[in-house]
Amino acid sequence: MAKTVVATAFGGPEVLTVVDEAVPDPAPGQVQVRLRAVGVNPFDYKVYSGAVGADPANLPVRPGIEASGVVVAVGDDPVGPTGPIAVGDEVIVDPGTGTYTELITVPAAVTFAKPQNLTWEQAAALLSSGTTAVDALTTVRVAAGDTLLIHGASGSVGTATAQLALARGATVIGTARARNHEHLWALGVTAVEYGDGLEGRLRELAPDGVDAVVDTAGTDEAVDASLALVHDRDRVVTILAFGRAERDGFHAIGANNPDSARIRRAARLEIVELAGRGGLDVTVAKTFPLADAARAHIELQGDHPRGKFVLLP
Incomplete structure (x- = not known):
């Protein structure tokens, strides 16, 4: 079981709550990652606010698209954009679905080797903004x-x-x-x-x-x-x-634009490699415990320090 932030209704940050959810074992081509940091983005708010649709059949909504952590289990033949993936590897996950959690199973195709010069928080805040x-x-x-x-x-x-x-x-x-x-x-x-x-x-x-x-x-x-x-x-x-x-x-441009999605997916490896060479500064403004995701979203919509907000599972 993993503590996971979900939206039980469409609305403001007050609809976010923390629940315990089962996490599936990785299938072939998948990996399971114990998350160390989770990037917070304005898009995360949109997915449960109703701005991109409010069909009750889609509840609960699981926000989050980027994170960083350690691989704890793998399926058969897990190969990501930066090569084969093994238990113990430090990785960036992007784009994920429902990354506001402690543990996540994702396709190997969305995991990248974390540059050693980046902190967990910087790694989790890198790809959405960069792409x-x-x-x-x-x-x-x-x-x-x-x-x-x-x-x-x-x-x-x-x-x-x-x-x-x-x-x-x-x-x-x-x-x-x-x-x-x-x-x-x-x-x-x-x-x-x-x-x-x-x-x-x-x-x-x-x-x-x-x-x-x-x-x-x-x-x-x-x-x-x-x-x-x-x-x-x-x-x-x-x-x-x-x-x-x-x-x-x-x-x-936006995440729901097919051209944007294509360009951003193609740019992920370039951004990871650039950050690994020290060619891209990543500023983390503030961190919050995972359970304080609602507070992070409230502060994100107001006047806040320069840089990204990050949740810590």
Whole structure:
């Protein structure tokens, strides 16, 4: 049996509860992992809030898509993207289903050898943000010589996007709260305070406009400034402002988008290897016991420290 967080109804974090659930033995091509850390993502909230469907037949909902831990059992021929998997291996799981748990059985195909330079918490927080960043940069075709504007550049997705764009040879301008500017400047990002007058401040830095935009903030302010500065709306992408994207003719990406799913799956190994070489900084903002998943979700929706939240089973 494993303590597992489930949503017994559709709604807010108050519907989350901890139950004991049986965990199946691994079948051929599967592995069982004792989890050490679990990444918390906004998508986790969406799956039980009703935002992506509220069919009672799907209850209870088991949130969670990424985690890290130690393999404790294997089925026949367990081979993952980084090679054969054995009991005792330290791994990253992504994308999983229902990773808010102590013990999980998953296909070997979604397990990656954990880089030794990453903590359990960093490993659990790596792939969702990293692959979303690759998806965004691929969608707007960022390359050397481009000037890229990132809204919400100090968030987990924004920071990963900035680092990957800089590695491609792009110049990056990022919006963020003033308290996070020092971090962005240290990465090589030109930091800008959002709020009233944002477009004017951006024009001072990019008088000829920008080549591409990645929006992780989802506000009208961010979208309006982006459309005013970008040369081609086909090079604007958002991970939140879906209504504006449909109305104003730019890209929106997400886990339920088939193209996004394909790009993100293909990018997982690249991100793991890059992090293993020290080429991608992963910041953990705060950790919570697994039983405090509801509190983590409440805090995630408010003003919180820079970086990812992580649950500790």
